[in-house]
Amino acid sequence: MSDQAFDMVVIGAGPGGYVAAIRGAQLGLNVACIEREHLGGICLNWGCIPTKAMLRSVDVLHLAQRAKEFGLNIDTATHDLGAIVKRSRSVAKRLSNGVGYLFRKNKVTSIMGEARLAAKGEVVVTNDDGEQTLHSDNIVVATGARARQLPRLEADGKRVWAYKHALQPPHEPKKLLVIGSGAIGIEFASFYNGIGARVTVVEVLERVLPAEDAEIAALASKAFVKQGMRILEGSKVTDLDRRDDRVVARIQTPDGIVEEEFDTVISAVGITGNVEGLGLEEAGVKVDRGHIVTDPYCRTGVDGLYAIGDVVAGPWLAHKASHEGVMVSEMIAGLTGHPVKPETIAGCTYCNPQVASVGLTEDQAREAGYEVKVGRFPFQGNGKAIALGETQGMIKTVFDAKTDELLGAHMVGSEVTELIQGYVVGQKLESTGQDLMETVFPHPTLSEMMHESVLDAYGRVIHI
Missing domain, CATH: 3.30.390.30 (FAD/NAD-linked reductase, C-terminal dimerisation domain)
Incomplete structure (x- = not known):
């Protein structure tokens, strides 16, 4: 494969990367965007969008079950988990394909493969066709993040799941343990509780939704309990004993240690940035606790190298990543930057x-x-x-x-x-x-x- 030169090279095609690439192209830059797996990244394929599609199914189910309140007669409303998942994956695929269309429309060069930083201003892409070197004075790292794994609580895709497994479940949980009550954990708890699972949520901090206002979190928790969830706050899962058909969880609570059986566990204990294998250390980029360190303008301190989205400091939200992508592209095109202020970024959790x-x-x-x-x-x-x-x-x-x-x-x-x-x-x-x-x-x-x-x-x- 021959070498190519671009005005801007973006590594990662999630909501930060693909938006950066499109905005750069709109401003007349010659842009390449590299993605190793799916256009649209985690958000469109395994995060924001497919989870909302599944939660929408539960919303409709709840309305159908309440039909008599609205003067309607509907036969007993039931769910089909396989059909719910199929619709969710269809929605994700449609939007991922949409990113490809937008790249073509805006003349962004889309390259599938693994990227790593080589010499200054060089990105090496490896795929089935071999290696190719892209040259650019402006490189944007938008590689996103993945589920954080804690020792002894690692997901295995069988009885212990991370978010990807929960979106394509190998079985339907009947008794579910959710570890962590941030947005990811509480949304999956809400979904599976909505289709009839007995759900227990364990949160190590003093309240569920710990990033939210205490009064609002308390009202939400009260609603969850009323819906049948069990909430264990100030508690910690210390070990999972995995069997073929169940998991025995060891839970440290304020009242002591308990052991309880569940048929499924979802681990939702945060994320860590995708920083490995990129050549960041060799390039002189500082990484702190799994995330690239940047200034308010997403500059890494290495000339011509930027980082945006979930691979940098929080809040780890798609709309923040997109805004950063626009800012960086506009700065590269010679416009004035408009840095993101974390306190102005709205947080949304789509539970019930x-x-x-x-x-x-x-x-x-x-x-x-x-x-x-x-x-x-x-x-x-x-x-x-x-x-x-x-x-x-x-x-x-x-x-x-x-x-x-x-x-x-x-x-x-x-x-x-x-x-x-x-x-x-x-x-x-x-x-x-x-x-x-x-x-x-x-x-x-x-x-x-x-x-x-x-x-x-x-x-x-x-x-x-």
């Missing part, structure tokens, strides 16, 4: 009920020295939520009492992952509490609760 947040929690704001005003509004006070039959949940807003700055917003309930962006835009535009109170929200909508939560912070709430 959904959880979404942006900015500081109430506790974080107080710890940072702010005098705060806090507003709350429950779903049960909203006309649209009542009409939808979705009265479980709350919206919470946190303001600086001195400046009226919106410090954070936190939600639990139906469709809050869609609502949160309103507050994200508000933060970006530096909207004050007064600005938000003077904004007219359409009726009847769930978004009215966002308005009422702000009003509550200032003692002006109407509907509670």
Whole structure:
């Protein structure tokens, strides 16, 4: 294979890499994007998208099971796990193919293979056709991350699963242990609980969804328990004894050590960056705890070498990766960079009920020295939520009492992952509490609760 020169070479075609490649091409750069497995990366193929497709199936199942509440007659609603998985994989494939179409449309050179950094400005790609060297003064590492494995809790794809196994399950769990209650763990717990598994969630920290506002996490936990989940907080799985048809888990709880049998275990204890085999150390790139170290502009400290997405510091979210990809491509094309501020990145968890947040929690704001005003509004006070039959949940807003700055917003309930962006835009535009109170929200909508939560912070709430 012959050598080729490009204005920009991107390693990895996930939501950071493929977006960077497309934006670079839009700006007139000659761009190559290298991917070793699937266009779209983990997000489109094994993460964000297929999990949401599976969770949507559970949402429909729940609605069908509640049909009588809405004046409808539906025969007993049941699920077909094989069909759910088939639809999920079809959705993922469609979007992965879509990335290929976008590459062709934007004239991005797509190369399948393993990449490694060679000399300065050189990337060697290895695939079935041999080796090829790509030359570029601008290289973007967007290799993403994979599931973190803890000693004695490693996934084997049989009775102990990581996220890939849970998306293509070799059997249907009846009694499931989920280790970790971050977004990945709690979403799989919600899905399998929704199709009838008896689910136990073990969280080493003091509460489930530990990154969320404590009040919101408590409401979510209460809902999970009401749905039949068992939550063990402040607990740790120390060992898994694997048998052919079951796993015996040793769990250290605040009340002592217990042993319990499960037919399936999902390990969701975080991620680690894909930094191996890239030649990073030889290139002079610093790696800290499995992730590449960068400055706010995604520069690695090595001239012409950038890193974006899950391979760098968090938050490890697809939309943050895409934003970084756009920023880096625009800087390479000579435009001004617009660095990502982690506190402005919304987090969304698609469990039932959904959880979404942006900015500081109430506790974080107080710890940072702010005098705060806090507003709350429950779903049960909203006309649209009542009409939808979705009265479980709350919206919470946190303001600086001195400046009226919106410090954070936190939600639990139906469709809050869609609502949160309103507050994200508000933060970006530096909207004050007064600005938000003077904004007219359409009726009847769930978004009215966002308005009422702000009003509550200032003692002006109407509907509670």
